[in-house]
Amino acid sequence: MEILRVENLKKYFPVQKSFIEVLLSKELKFIKAVDGVSFGVKKGEILSLVGESGCGKTTVGRLITGLEEPTDGKIYFKGEDVSKLPKDRRKEIYRSIQIIFQDPYASLNPRMKIGEHITDPLLIHDIADNDTARKMAIEMLERVGLVPGEQFFNRLPYQLSGGQRQRVAIARAMVLNPEFIVADEAVSMIDVSLRAAILNLLLSFKEEYNLSMLFITHDLSVAKLVGERIAVMYLGRIVEIGDVDDVIHHPKHPYTAALLSAVPSFDKRDLKVDIRGDVSNPIDLPSGCRYNPRCPFADDKCKESEPELEGDDFHSFACWHPLDIEVE
Amino acid sequence: MMVLDIKNLSTHYHSRRGTIKAVDRVSLKIEEKEFVGIVGESGCGKSTLAFSIMRLISPPGEIVEGEILFRGRDLLKLSEEEMRRVRGKEIGMVFQDPMTSLDPLEKIGDQIIETIQMHEEVDKRSALEKAEELLESVGLPRNRVNYYPHQLSGGQRQRVMIALAIALNPTLLIADEPTTALDVIVQEKIMNILKGMTSEGRSIILITHDFSLASEKSDRIVIMYAGWIVEMGESSKLVNEPLHPYTKGLLDSVPDLWLDRKIKTMPGLPPDLVNPPRGCKFHPRCPKAMDVCKEREPTDATVNGRFVKCWLYEV
Ligand SMILES: Nc1ncnc2c1ncn2[C@@H]1O[C@H](COP(=O)(O)OP(=O)(O)OP(=O)(O)O)[C@@H](O)[C@H]1O
Numbered sequence A: 001m002e003i004l005r006v007e008n009l010k011k012y013f014p015v016q017k018s019f020i021e022v023l024l025s026k027e028l029k030f031i032k033a034v035d036g037v038s039f040g041v042k043k044g045e046i047l048s049l050v051g052e053s054g055c056g057k058t059t060v061g062r063l064i065t066g067l068e069e070p071t072d073g074k075i076y077f078k079g080e081d082v083s084k085l086p087k088d089r090r091k092e093i094y095r096s097i098q099i100i101f102q103d104p105y106a107s108l109n110p111r112m113k114i115g116e117h118i119t120d121p122l123l124i125h126d127i128a129d130n131d132t133a134r135k136m137a138i139e140m141l142e143r144v145g146l147v148p149g150e151q152f153f154n155r156l157p158y159q160l161s162g163g164q165r166q167r168v169a170i171a172r173a174m175v176l177n178p179e180f181i182v183a184d185e186a187v188s189m190i191d192v193s194l195r196a197a198i199l200n201l202l203l204s205f206k207e208e209y210n211l212s213m214l215f216i217t218h219d220l221s222v223a224k225l226v227g228e229r230i231a232v233m234y235l236g237r238i239v240e241i242g243d244v245d246d247v248i249h250h251p252k253h254p255y256t257a258a259l260l261s262a263v264p265s266f267d268k269r270d271l272k273v274d275i276r277g278d279v280s281n282p283i284d285l286p287s288g289c290r291y292n293p294r295c296p297f298a299d300d301k302c303k304e305s306e307p308e309l310e311g312d313d314f315h316s317f318a319c320w321h322p323l324d325i326e327v328e
Numbered sequence B: 001m002m003v004l005d006i007k008n009l010s011t012h013y014h015s016r017r018g019t020i021k022a023v024d025r026v027s028l029k030i031e032e033k034e035f036v037g038i039v040g041e042s043g044c045g046k047s048t049l050a051f052s053i054m055r056l057i058s059p060p061g062e063i064v065e066g067e068i069l070f071r072g073r074d075l076l077k078l079s080e081e082e083m084r085r086v087r088g089k090e091i092g093m094v095f096q097d098p099m100t101s102l103d104p105l106e107k108i109g110d111q112i113i114e115t116i117q118m119h120e121e122v123d124k125r126s127a128l129e130k131a132e133e134l135l136e137s138v139g140l141p142r143n144r145v146n147y148y149p150h151q152l153s154g155g156q157r158q159r160v161m162i163a164l165a166i167a168l169n170p171t172l173l174i175a176d177e178p179t180t181a182l183d184v185i186v187q188e189k190i191m192n193i194l195k196g197m198t199s200e201g202r203s204i205i206l207i208t209h210d211f212s213l214a215s216e217k218s219d220r221i222v223i224m225y226a227g228w229i230v231e232m233g234e235s236s237k238l239v240n241e242p243l244h245p246y247t248k249g250l251l252d253s254v255p256d257l258w259l260d261r262k263i264k265t266m267p268g269l270p271p272d273l274v275n276p277p278r279g280c281k282f283h284p285r286c287p288k289a290m291d292v293c294k295e296r297e298p299t300d301a302t303v304n305g306r307f308v309k310c311w312l313y314e315v
């Protein structure tokens, strides 16, 4: 069963105009941060979302969790169109979709006790009274490895290491007993030896509660480790999506292949797919396939019309000249 | 030929809580044309080691003992004036944070020209010509000399930093996390540029927390833990057959794109360097720790040409 589906999701941010441009009444321009994204996540499944900085990963996550209003497109949670629901029902849904942010330093309030970060959402959502909330928080702190929970409850964020803070962020998301988690670069700022512990913690929660997850990361090795499926984004669009092993061993989109060939590994594969220049400007997107200025296979067709995602649940891609390779 | 020969180097920071032994009796040799990767987690002393080689340690930091022989000369014995001529000209450095080391108000080209003219007697025109060539050599268009730092992307700025660091054609280039904030595709391009430099006769020290990156690019890998070098040796051998328990733990905890395996968690945290554990600094986290590890510092052993600091390999 699909727990989440997004259809043709778009988010355009207006570009700030300078005073002169306002005087000259130049037309309003937009950054097309998310530009027609569709995918589904099944119950108990992790979908990894990868792509270079600025391709729109975080914006997708914020749209799903209701932190951002879509410019266009639909979000369905358990089959219901979220935008059409009455306010109280929406609030309920957003309680079962929680987000874990990128930065363990910025996401905690420096003046708030660790425990209060976890009791707060319980009190806001009217789930528990003060005493119960405190008990639940301490229990959850211990679940994420902050033992003794009683002691960690009373500490302030500055007294914790980066890895411990990220555990607090996980505890805060998990205490609401969510069905869906958006994890946005949840381990990216953490040191190697602690990263493994946090990843294993997230995976154990997933197993235990049959959680579904959108796991956002720029690190393909991490994406491959945690996700059953993977989606590759480029400049606001998904260019390839499917079963993680199939995408990695049979990449169809030249961008996916270029990414794979650049990932450092202890066991590097002989895969060389060229990529030219730098990412195009998200305000003035190239016509046709938005990857065409960087693509070694681009021809006239690629410059004229934009390919749509084609394929099935197992593997889809958006490219006029898909690769036919096998990386073993 | 030996380019760098560090002997028993210690660099400490004096803090109110006590002395932080950020680099603790480290010895390390770098050969000509060698690409050496220094790997370790945050706070293990990588940058302090790099700054010590450049003699850019200032209070509360202090180089307390050791020798840094650069082509036979001990850098620690040079006057500040002599050291200034070594920096940039003989040893170049790419710093961890590119924005702090580029002047935001000055065009890229002018910053490179200034660096060149500080060390070499050339007129502005040929310095400009050289600046353009340098940008080209790091894969940037020549006209970027006219850009200000904020007009470039992070990856482009990092390439400018490399251009600046090699402007004076140094023998040794130290790159401290040159690609940490960058995407893999840009990282790969920058690494290829660095790799290419070794065939021109330069030696490279790459400092990184990314073990797989270091293993892929370096001839030799140095593993640091809590101010010590705990293992050091030829890259592929070290990765395929790690000796030190920390190296093993690190290897097992890194997700890898092409290796089909689960990751293992290493218990505990790196120690507080003001008050590190007695004996082996790794012993509280070590699955193999013995009684002796808790009492006495391991001796430096060489096993099949590999350096390792661990009681399991006592000689
Ligand atoms: N609130 C905003 N206002 C204007 N532009 C924005 C806003 N949020 C994001 N953007 C722009 O939208 C694009 C996508 O940003 P987003 O943060 O979603 O990317 P990302 O893939 O998460 O990148 P990273 O890997 O660096 O976190 C970028 O060009 C970004 O500058």
Ligand SMILES: Nc1ncnc2c1ncn2[C@@H]1O[C@H](COP(=O)(O)OP(=O)(O)OP(=O)(O)O)[C@@H](O)[C@H]1O
Binding pocket: B013, B014, B015, B020, B022, B040, B041, B042, B043, B044, B045, B046, B047, B048, B049, B060, B061, B096, B209, B273
């Ligand atoms: N100026 C300073 N004053 C006091 N302590 C310092 C100073 N600079 C570094 N340290 C301490 O010295 C130790 C080594 O720091 P260093 O910056 O060399 O580590 P690193 O390996 O480069 O870490 P990272 O991967 O985070 O860059 C750390 O414990 C750090 O807190």
Ligand code: SF4
Binding pocket: B244, B245, B246, B280, B281, B282, B283, B284, B286, B287, B288, B289, B290, B293, B298, B309, B310, B311, B312
């Ligand atoms: S010396 Fe002992 S504690 Fe240290 S790494 Fe070796 S076995 Fe482990």
Ligand SMILES: [Mg+2]
Binding pocket: A057, A058, A059, A184
């Ligand atoms: Mg992001």
Ligand SMILES: [Mg+2]
Binding pocket: B046, B047, B048, B096, B176
């Ligand atoms: Mg450093």
